[in-house]
Amino acid sequence: MQRSLLLKPEKCTGCRQCEMACSFEKERSFNPARSRIRIFDLHSQGRFVPYTCTQCAEAWCLHACPVDAIQLDAGTGAKVVHANLCVGCKVCTIACPFGTVNYNADSGKVDKCDLCGGDPACARSCPTGAITYVDAEQTGYDKMRLWAVKTDTQPHAQA
Amino acid sequence: MRHVIIGAGPAGVVAAETLRQHDPAARVTLICGEAGPPYARMAIPYAMAGKIQEPGTWLRQRDGYYDSLGVDLLHDRVKAVDPATRTLSLAEGGALSYDRLLIATGSSPARPDVPGLDLPGVHACWTLEDMREVSAQLKPGTRVLLLGAGFISCIILQSLVQRGAQLTVSCGSSGRMVRSMMDETAGGMIMRWCRAKGVRVLTAGRPKLITQEASGLRVTLDSGESAEADLVIVGTGVRTNTGFLAGSGVAVDEGVVVDPFLQTNVAGIYAAGDVAQGLNQCTGLTEVHAIQPTAVEHGRVAALNMAGKPTPYMGSLSMNTLETLGLISCSFGLWAGKAGGEQIRVVDEARFRYLRLEIFDERLVGANTVGMTNEIGVIRGLIQTKVKLGSWLERLRRDPSRLAEAYVACTQGVAAE
Amino acid sequence: MGWTGKFLRVDLSAGTVKVEDLNRDWARQYLGQRGLATKYYVAEVDPKVDPLSPANKMIFTTGPLTGTAASTGGRYSVVTKGPLTNCIACSNSGGFFGNELKNAGWDMVIVEGKSPKPVYLSIENETVEIRDASDYWGKSVWETEHGLKALHQDPLLRVASIGAAGERGVLYAGIINDLHRAAGRSGVGAVMGSKNLKAVTVRGTRGVRVKDPERFIAATIAQKQVLADNAVTGQGLPKYGTQVLMNVINEMGAMPTRNFSAVEFEGAHKISGEAMHEPRATDGKANLVTNGACFGCTIACGRISRMDPGHFSIASRPQYRDASGGVEYEAAWAMGSDCGVDDLEACTFANFMCNEHGFDPISFGSTLAAAMELYEMGALTKEQTGGVELKFGSAEALVKMAELVGKGEGFGLELGQGSRRFCAKYGHPELSMTVKGQEFPAYDPRGIQGMGLTYATSNRGACHLRSYTVASEVLGIPFKTDPLVTDGKAALVKAFQDATAAFDASGLCIFTTFAWGLENLAPQLDAACEGEWTPEHLLEVGERIWTIERQFNLAAGMTAQDDTLPKRLLKDAAKTGPAKGLTSGLDKMLPEYYQLRGWTPDGVPTAETLKRLELA
Secondary structure, three states: OOEEEEEOHHHOOOOOHHHHHHHHHHHOOEOHHHOOOEEEEEHHHOEEEEEOOOOOOOOHHHHHOOOOOEEEOOOOOOEEEOOOOOOOOOHHHHHOOOOOOEEEOOOOEEEOOOHHHHOOHHHHHOOOOOEEEEEHHHHOOHHHHHHHHHHOOOOOOOO | OEEEEEOOOHHHHHHHHHHHHHOOOOEEEEEEOOOOOOEOHHHHHHHHOOOOOHHHHEOOOOOOHHHHHOEEEEEOOEEEEEOOOOEEEEOOOOEEEOOEEEEOOOEEEOOOOOOOOOOOOEEEOOOHHHHHHHHHHOOOOOEEEEEOOOHHHHHHHHHHHHOOOEEEEEOEOOOOOOOOOOOHHHHHHHHHHHHHOOOEEEOOEOEEEEEEEOOEEEEEEOOOOEEEEOEEEEOOOEEEOOHHHOOOOOOEOOOEEOOOOOEOOOOOEEEOHHHEEEEEOOOOOEEEOOOHHHHHHHHHHHHHHHOOOOOOOOOEOOEEEEEEOOEEEEEEEOOOOOOOOEEEEEEEOOOOEEEEEEEEOOEEEEEEEEOOOOOOOHHHHHHHOOOOOOOHHHHHHHOHHHHHHHHHHHHOOOOOO | OOOOOEEEEEEOOOOEEEEEEOOHHHHHHHOOHHHHHHHHHHHHOOOOOOOOOOOOOEEEEEOOOOOOOOOOOOOEEEEEEOOOOOOEEEEEEOOOHHHHHHHOOOOEEEEEOOOOOOEEEEEEOOEEEEEEOOOOOOOOHHHHHHHHHHHHOOOOOEEEEOOHHHHOOOOOEOEEEOOOEEEOOOOHHHHHHHOOEEEEEEEOOOOEOOOOHHHHHHHHHHHHHHHHHOHHHHHHHHHHHHHHHHHHHHHOOOOOEOOOOEOOOOOHHHHOHHHHHOEOOOOOOEOEEEEEOOOOOOOOOEEEEOOOOOOHHHOOOHHHHOOEEOOOHHHHHHHOHHHOOOOHHHHHHHHHHHHHHOEOHHHHHHHHHHHHHHHHOOOOOOOOOOOOOOOOOOHHHHHHHHHHHHHOOHHHHHHOOOHHHHHHHOOOHHHOOEEOOEEOOOOOOOOOHHHHHHHHHOOOOOOOOOOOOHHHHOOOOOOOOOOOOOOOHHHHHHHHHHHHHHHHHHOOOHHHHHOOOHHHHHHHHHHHOOOOOOHHHHHHHHHHHHHHHHHHHHHOOOOHHHOOOOHHHHHOOOOOOOOOOOOOOHHHHHHHHHHHHOEOOOOOEOHHHHHHOOOO
């Protein structure tokens, strides 16, 4: 059964344990700047929003990649950057309308969430349950997912 | 049903994949005009720089990919199209019939009218074969002169420097760099950056003459200024590849003219990618958009229509990203602004950081950025979904770099305050 | 590992920046942050230095666990000599600045000299520049922070800055980072202002590494669970913040009220943590919007508040309609109970002022409370206050005075000199509720006896955070002691002081100690840092830190005479509540404390003690 990250801003305290867990998982150091998940601190609203790739079905990044470096992991549904193939052209970073693919100048490649192969470190590290990894159907797929549909000007066939 | 796709760039390959998915019974032939597997021109600079090997430029890198997909990959070129008989005549002498045809032939370098362009040592750097030729002549210290400072030139600029070339760039009569994608401030910043990194940039006039001297090739500009080089690379612009359509009745303007379903004026013939003159969602006009995301979207939509699933094309968003010697710049949409709109900009010349937002009716319609990489995609999101910025507009006026926060705040959540 | 091993030395007089290697022997002896920076400070600075002179230095410092996944690992401290106290000052702050500094690759930044013109220090990983700040001088902390982020075009830039209070010499001016986290006490912001240093901006993307990653992750996960399972750190603090204490302390008759003239405040519940949750009659919304965490903190005690848009104070300040940092217990007490003010919105307004203009709400509130007492007794007149009736209980006076101190002008600047100097000026030094020139926090030493000794002996002047015996005397952590007795408190205070110093040196937050002892800290440090880190070693490090702070203060001219409390607490008994009839039993505790510390009866560490601590 496919699962997905469920992000609940109302439970988030903005502690960034997820950013540390993510960067540690991917870079072996605690480096929020390299995290694939980011907490937005909407200070004036007193609101913290965990934000990362929804692994959207449209997969703008995957389609935009000129060298097939972003591929679907059939097991998790994640769109995964294969660093050995990525040339660092950054087209995916401008193609993703959510801004969840970022260029890393140190590696010369792009970074995005890959769901850690099915056991996301961010969800494991979240102390408040703001980030959970749950059955994709059960989530009803969350506001960001709804937005993904709204964002989709990429055409669907008129059945 | 037989689908034939002319051109194996990103539009063609994505179209082939989409057809395979949506019309499993049909035969799909992909005609590839160059030797070897379909590859991405976008990746050429990285191969030239040595960051990847040639196979790293291939659009699909899995072994036996096209066979396993069930797509016939045909290496040939199309000489002519006959819509009456639904037949293509091929350069190697054969003919090929089709039921539905996709024109995805892309574009080629435009050759400026400059005497001396045929001299040995003057090259384009457009195909993998061009890259091989140029690459073979590059050594540390080789003097290279790039004719043209548009996107096509700038994208290989970094690779040439990484290979140790002693580089000169001639901007032509405009005196600007990447002027089709960046405004004067951003282009100026890129130029200053390149100069600081040791690239000579000529801004005084267009090339008039190339001559072979004892010590190398001499390029003379109409201002009288001249520069010498071992190698001249022509990157002054591209033209759509439509010559083979002469006499076919397929309408061609700047590129192949298409309707909202990416079909040409001839029934059963479609066009996609750099060769097609498709809808620009920002301007409402049809334009040739030689960019990867548009090519891919075109390929997908054209294929759906060819497979009998009527799908209108919503229009593309022109956008681009460029890295010049480590300085990253991007352009989106109507970066030069829209009449009656508002500009928000912040410039830090000392640190080479620039952000220009174009707002119309409380919505983002275009942007230029220099030195910004985090969450850059939200610019596309904001433009394409026409997010109303509300109270965030005032915050962006004070600090436009809070774009991503504005996007998240306006889309994730609580109603705008 | 743990440490980056590098620090910056910035000479503002010369306009130079140097990179130096961290002294690893000192790191072993002093761990980091409060400890290690204090060691550098006392080794380099003349104890007699005028705190506001160019000869003084200030150190922004992280700990080895700052920037790691250890819970609360986001702290930094500012170490200098405090202008309020003329003692060693070490002010600790949370938020996100500390992590950013560490992630930029720096354990510390030593700032020396004085810039000829206003500047800010820009740190982007290895790129460190002293940049012109003329455009920001005179601007508030909030304007400065927003402005510098816009200038750098980087929303993730972290900024620590001062407001007009720090620029103009308010002696309890703080340094504010992330809009509402403060290195708040002892006037470290005034030192920054005296150097013409408006702000430090940091962006760090280098990553923080630890010695044994697997063991470290396991240790931090286990210790986070301990925090989650603890009633205080797992429930009380997230829900009510430190404000969980307002009603508790009031009920035990240890709530200093109206400048310590009473020990119970009748309006406490109106400004309590519980009240922050209740919908307001005016707009139906609660003062509290949410709780918020500092970097890496799994407790999340921070208060994010939104003011009542109809409150009288807010009319001219549209920026105060947005959510921002709400009152902590100490602030609510100082500006509320101690001034007799029971208006939560006014306290929130004043708290926003403290954050926006960079001054300490504890010292401000306490100084105002003293001024109110002076006013009510006639020692201060309406002419002198600029026409404001400085009466206990006046929310208008609180709001007005917060604005004046924030501007650092006129009567505001007088109040900005702190209660000791203010009361002396108006002829009643005995009304200043201070030790070593620093104002008390929110626990009456008559009702919580251990806190009397805590205040009297604190190296940075009156402070609750140097040995928070409230934990034991009120909450029963790690064991319950009777708050009304002095027996055993000397040992309790010493143990808390030493353990606290070790926590303050680690990069973690002292609030973890509601659930953790050194045995919880040690395995995390041991997995992160070179060397062996046991609870015993940490206790020794803590005692060593305490001792060098003491030595600095003694060399600066302080004596045992300064380890005392105001007469009001020693002579005037509490009139009501459980502590009725009690005064502070400091005289019973202090000699025993000196003895336990291995100090002479004059409060000077003996040669033997120094030798034991490798200090001689």
